[in-house]
Amino acid sequence: INWRINQILLNIIKENKEDINKELNILLEMNSDENRIFLMSTFLDELDFKDVNNRDNPKLAIFQEEILRAMKRPNFISVILQVVEGGKRSAVVQFPDDYTPALCITLRLTAIQSLALAVALSQSQNSSLANGALKLVKDILPAVSGNFLADMSEEVLQNIVNLIIHNKELSLPEMSGKFFNSLRTQPLPPSFNPLLNFLRKDLPQPILQSENTILRQLSDFDSGSRIINRGSIPNILVEIGSKCSYSKEIFRQTLRETGIQITEEQVAGIIVTLVNRLISITISNDISDEYKDNNKWNLEVVAEVLNNECKGLNWTAVTRNLDQPNLAIRSEAIFLLIARMFLRISAVSMPAAGLVGSWTNKHAQLAMLILASNAPRNLVDFTGIVSAEQQLPVEIAMPPNYSWLSLPLYNTLLQLAAAGLQNEVLEALNNAANNYPEYVTLGLAQVQDTGGVRAEVLRRTLPLFTGIQNSRPSSLVVMKKLLTVNPDLLVLLYRIALKRANTVQDIIDIDNRIKLFGSLIIRRVEEEAAIDENLGYWCVRADRTDFNLEARLLPIIESNSQVVRIIFLFCKAYSDTLRAR
Numbered sequence: 036i037n038w039r040i041n042q043i044l045l046n047i048i049k050e051n052k053e054d055i056n057k058e059l060n061i062l063l064e065m066n067s068d069e070n071r072i073f074l075m076s077t078f079l080d081e082l083d084f085k086d087v088n089n090r091d092n093p094k095l096a097i098f099q100e101e102i103l104r105a106m107k108r109p110n111f112i113s114v115i116l117q118v119v120e121g122g123k124r125s126a127v128v129q130f131p132d133d134y135t136p137a138l139c140i141t142l143r144l145t146a147i148q149s150l151a152l153a154v155a156l157s158q159s160q161n162s163s164l165a166n167g168a169l170k171l172v173k174d175i176l177p178a179v180s181g182n183f184l185a186d187m188s189e190e191v192l193q194n195i196v197n198l199i200i201h202n203k204e205l206s207l208p209e210m211s212g213k214f215f216n217s218l219r220t221q222p223l224p225p226s227f228n229p230l231l232n233f234l235r236k237d238l239p240q241p242i243l244q245s246e247n248t249i250l251r252q253l254s255d256f257d258s259g260s261r262i263i264n265r266g267s268i269p270n271i272l273v274e275i276g277s278k279c280s281y282s283k284e285i286f287r288q289t290l291r292e293t294g295i296q297i298t299e300e301q302v303a304g305i306i307v308t309l310v311n312r313l314i315s316i317t318i319s320n321d322i323s324d325e326y327k328d329n330n331k332w333n334l335e336v337v338a339e340v341l342n343n344e345c346k347g348l349n350w351t352a353v354t355r356n357l358d359q360p361n362l363a364i365r366s367e368a369i370f371l372l373i374a375r376m377f378l379r380i381s382a383v384s385m386p387a388a389g390l391v392g393s394w395t396n397k398h399a400q401l402a403m404l405i406l407a408s409n410a411p412r413n414l415v416d417f418t419g420i421v422s423a424e425q426q427l428p429v430e431i432a433m434p435p436n437y438s439w440l441s442l443p444l445y446n447t448l449l450q451l452a453a454a455g456l457q458n459e460v461l462e463a464l465n466n467a468a469n470n471y472p473e474y475v476t477l478g479l480a481q482v483q484d485t486g487g488v489r490a491e492v493l494r495r496t497l498p499l500f501t502g503i504q505n506s507r508p509s510s511l512v513v514m515k516k517l518l519t520v521n522p523d524l525l526v527l528l529y530r531i532a533l534k535r536a537n538t539v540q541d542i543i544d545i546d547n548r549i550k551l552f553g554s555l556i557i558r559r560v561e562e563e564a565a566i567d568e569n570l571g572y573w574c575v576r577a578d579r580t581d582f583n584l585e586a587r588l589l590p591i592i593e594s595n596s597q598v599v600r601i602i603f604l605f606c607k608a609y610s611d612t613l614r615a616r
Contacts, residue, residue, distance in 0.1 A: 072114060075101050076122040082141065099142050106148065111191055112155040113335065119156060119164065130164040135171045150175045151191045154198055172198065176205060180213040193333075197282045268293050268301045269308035277312075280333040286340045299348050302341060302380065303356030309337060310372050311361055334372075338379035350381045351419075354389025357403070364402035374407075374414045384416035387436075391420060391443040393450070401451050405463045408438035417441045427516070431473050431509050439467050439474040442481055449484040457488055464492045472496050473509050480521040497524070501532035502548050503541040511548065518552055522559075525552065529560045534568040539612075542575040566591060566598050570605045578614060 078098045105111050135156050139149040156168035199205045271293050272279060279289040295301065309332050364370050377385050390407055394400035407415040417437040425440040438444060452460035468475040476496040479489050502510040517525040532545050549557055561569065576582035591598055606613060
């Protein structure tokens with residue numbers, strides 16, 4: 036999809052504009068956020084702020100449209116940060132001081148739209164970008180007035196308010212007085228949360244009083260001078276409600292008021308509980324939109340505060356503690372929400388070591404493992420449970436996060452199959468084998484299973500590496516690895532190859548390869564192979580060497596006359612090519 040978007044951008048002047056817009060809309064709706072981010076980031080990569088011809092650039096109109104659409108969406112800030120901090124700019128250490136103003140001018144944004152963009156960029160991890168954006172906020176804010184609610188989402192407005200509250204200079208009347216006077220006179224939609232209503236009613240008193248009042252309410256929760264210790268931070272947060280995530284200061288104060296140490300178990304509980312609350316409120320049809328908006332948790336605030344408060348935690352233990360009865364991974368979106376929140380809190384990829392092993396919530400563990408195995412490495416990293424000898428030559432396709440190189444992953448999946456999830460595990464392994472057959476075959480070769488899942492997958496994958504016609508080019512690599520990790524499977528693989536051989540050349544190729552592995556493997560193949568597997572091999576040997584086919588067959592026939600039928604059917608099938616001798 037991204038390749039096609041890039042092609043459209045490269046050829047946009049040559050193509051019909053109406054057709055372009057239609058195709059772009061279709062492409063962008065597939066995995067919407069990621070594709071839109073790619074589109075905007077790609078455009079920004081080639082945008083020259085000094086180019087006077089930008090105004091006539093048809094790409095600019097698309098970029099403007101996407102930026103304005105993003106401003107109305109609840110995740111605008113995270114989206115625009117990914118756009119500006121991504122692409123070629125990911126390696127930029129020092130952004131020019133005028134980067135944000137130049138971007139606003141190029142996009143021909145209004146004052147309030149420029150303010151929204153600047154507020155979003157002021158939250159960048161890049162200090163030069165954040166400082167330049169904050170300077171633009173200070174330049175624009177004193178002049179902002181009138182009806183501006185229609186031009187921004189609730190998230191943007193709330194972040195403007197929070198930025199003003201936490202910045203002494205911006206909270207001065209001469210800086211934000213007009214903004215708040217306009218806010219007070221405008222009818223706020225029901226979707227705007229109670230914090231904004233609270234701020235509006237309290238004006239023109241000092242702005243900081245609003246937040247302090249909320250903090251006092253939180254500290255007096257349950258009619259005590261401190262929050263009663265209920266043993267679990269997640270339980271307390273649920274009782275208080277989403278209002279404690281209005282701002283970083285409020286949430287930080289809430290955590291301190293619990294009097295509970297923030298441990299690995301508490302962090303995992305917070306992630307699971309708040310994601311569950313957010314999902315249940317979002318998808319429920321029994322509550323009003325107003326209630327949904329007023330009770331939506333600000334996970335960005337939660338994650339940023341926990342990132343500062345949780346230094347030094349064991350993140351593998353946090354991952355393992357996600358094993359909770361109320362964890363339900365019903366879709367990839369829920370998994371990604373959990374993984375990204377984990378990343379924001381920890382600033383490291385989720386360590387897969389916490390996902391493998393024994394969990395109580397088997398269904399959730401299986402869903403997490405399947406989705407984690409396909410996740411990018413910056414979200415879930417398996418390298419901590421992968422040994423160096425598992426890696427094959429670079430030309431063989433490998434999962435980006437090393438998932439299917441991990442023997443603990445296979446062991447855990449087979450344990451889950453034995454616990455009653457056989458069909459789900461079989462489907463997951465078959466899907467993995469379609470993409471990474473070498474790694475899945477060799478991974479399963481090194482683990483044990485009594486439930487039949489392992490045998491079923493190997494029954495599909497082993498024939499891919501026989502070395503005969505239409506087998507995979509990596510056959511010899513897999514054979515050499517099997518000699519080291521599971522010689523029994525190597526013998527079985529040669530037996531499969533012999534049975535499937537249809538031409539003399541197939542037999543010659545098999546014979547040449549088997550000689551690479553020594554006399555022990557050759558002897559085992561001959562001894563363990565069934566008569567129908569060996570017949571073709573013996574015929575070729577008899578034709579090309581002094582091998583005595585009759586002397587080999589007569590004792591077999593004497594001991595078991597039933598094999599005569601097998602020999603007869605073989606001769607009938609190859610009567611056109613068998614020589615009289």
